[in-house]
Amino acid sequence: MAFINIPGQLESKAYLSRLIEEDRVPHALLFSGPEGNGKLAYALLFSIGLLCEVKEGIEFCEECNQCTKSTKFIHPDLHFTFPVCSKDGKKREDTTSTDFLQSWRKFLEHNPYGGMTQWVKFLGYENKNFNINVTECNQIIKSLSLRRYEGRYKIQIIWGAEHLAKEGNRLLKLIEEPTPNTLIILVTDRQDLLLNTILSRCQVFRAPPFMDEEVETFLEEKISSSQKVQEIVRLANGDLRMANELAGNQEEGWNDTLLQIFRFCFLGKVSEMIAQAEMLASLPKKDMESFCLYTLHFLKEYMRVVHLQSTESVRLSDAEKATTLKMTKVINIAMANQVAQLMESNIKNLHRNANKKILWTNTMFEIEGIFKAEKIAV
Numbered sequence: 001m002a003f004i005n006i007p008g009q010l011e012s013k014a015y016l017s018r019l020i021e022e023d024r025v026p027h028a029l030l031f032s033g034p035e036g037n038g039k040l041a042y043a044l045l046f047s048i049g050l051l052c053e054v055k056e057g058i059e060f061c062e063e064c065n066q067c068t069k070s071t072k073f074i075h076p077d078l079h080f081t082f083p084v085c086s087k088d089g090k091k092r093e094d095t096t097s098t099d100f101l102q103s104w105r106k107f108l109e110h111n112p113y114g115g116m117t118q119w120v121k122f123l124g125y126e127n128k129n130f131n132i133n134v135t136e137c138n139q140i141i142k143s144l145s146l147r148r149y150e151g152r153y154k155i156q157i158i159w160g161a162e163h164l165a166k167e168g169n170r171l172l173k174l175i176e177e178p179t180p181n182t183l184i185i186l187v188t189d190r191q192d193l194l195l196n197t198i199l200s201r202c203q204v205f206r207a208p209p210f211m212d213e214e215v216e217t218f219l220e221e222k223i224s225s226s227q228k229v230q231e232i233v234r235l236a237n238g239d240l241r242m243a244n245e246l247a248g249n250q251e252e253g254w255n256d257t258l259l260q261i262f263r264f265c266f267l268g269k270v271s272e273m274i275a276q277a278e279m280l281a282s283l284p285k286k287d288m289e290s291f292c293l294y295t296l297h298f299l300k301e302y303m304r305v306v307h308l309q310s311t312e313s314v315r316l317s318d319a320e321k322a323t324t325l326k327m328t329k330v331i332n333i334a335m336a337n338q339v340a341q342l343m344e345s346n347i348k349n350l351h352r353n354a355n356k357k358i359l360w361t362n363t364m365f366e367i368e369g370i371f372k373a374e375k376i377a378v
């Protein structure tokens with residue numbers, strides 16, 4: 001498989017490689033940073049690099065006996081723990097990561113930059129509570145006390161470590177007095193929610209955010225249209241999780257669709273508004289969500305244009321900038337704000353599986369109403 005390729009960030013890669021090459025691997029490592037950065041991808045590369053028989057550092061050969069297993073996430077010395085929920089009538093207290101391991105492996109292949117929201121969505125259990133329970137912590141303690149099978153290290157990755165809550169205290173002894181060649185890797189985007197007792201015992205690696213050029217490199221392998229790449233780069237704003245999601249969505253950009261909708265609603269052209277609502281309602285849910293996200297991004301930048309009376313330094317394409325200048329004559333900040341709120345509630349309602357046709361038809365008439373009520377002199 002074409003393995004996880006983190007774009008750019010040479011310094012971070014060199015730093016992690018040196019830990020392995022110079023034999024300075026700590027007992028407990030925390031990979032942290034906001035959603036959409038490379039912390040989980042780094043944790044995977046670090047673990048696989050550590051197990052590889054041929055190469056040193058986070059570069060690995062992908063071919064040795066260890067790599068063939070670890071790159072498929074089936075290495076017997078590479079364990080994963082992550083937040084889960086109840087499943088198939090099994091009691092929650094008996095359910096652990098093991099019950100979701102196959103889905104987890106697919107998730108890692110599909111989106112190693114994903115966060116909790118993507119994981120929950122990926123499983124399709126959007127109304128359930130996710131956490132890491134006592135049974136799971138006891139399992140970790142048990143499995144790490146066993147001998148390693150074949151690797152140089154026994155590695156336990158705990159993703160979403162903020163979901164350990166108080167149960168994390170059970171792991172303290174393990175982190176303080178680890179068995180030799182054992183590594184615990186915690187991954188979190190909420191370092192502030194980790195128990196201090198755990199945090200203070202970990203060496204912290206903060207994965208940096210991605211630069212626009214790095215997001216661009218990442219997208220160029222997935223998308224042929226350079227216009228679409230540029231649009232996603234601006235929307236993602238360094239968040240590779242979002243870039244990956246948007247890349248999987250429709251090929252064309254949303255700019256023209258949004259402008260048409262605004263035009264029809266402004267002019268009160270009912271049959272065209274309904275046609276747009278039907279078009280949106282016919283899309284897969286992820287595309288509808290991507291449209292809402294695009295609209296939110298566009299309006300945020302639009303409000304900046306109105307404030308600054310300039311299109312410099314806003315994250316919009318030249319075509320979008322030209323449009324915003326025309327819009328300032330007819331759409332004020334209050335209107336833009338109300339439409340943004342509408343899109344935010346649309347995202348929530350989509351997650352709650354609202355009726356799509358009703359949702360988008362209402363959206364059109366609400367936008368029309370906002371424009372009508374606030375209409376300013378042209």
Ligand SMILES: [Zn+2]
Pocket residue numbers: 051052053054055060061062063064065066067
């Ligand atoms: Zn190898």
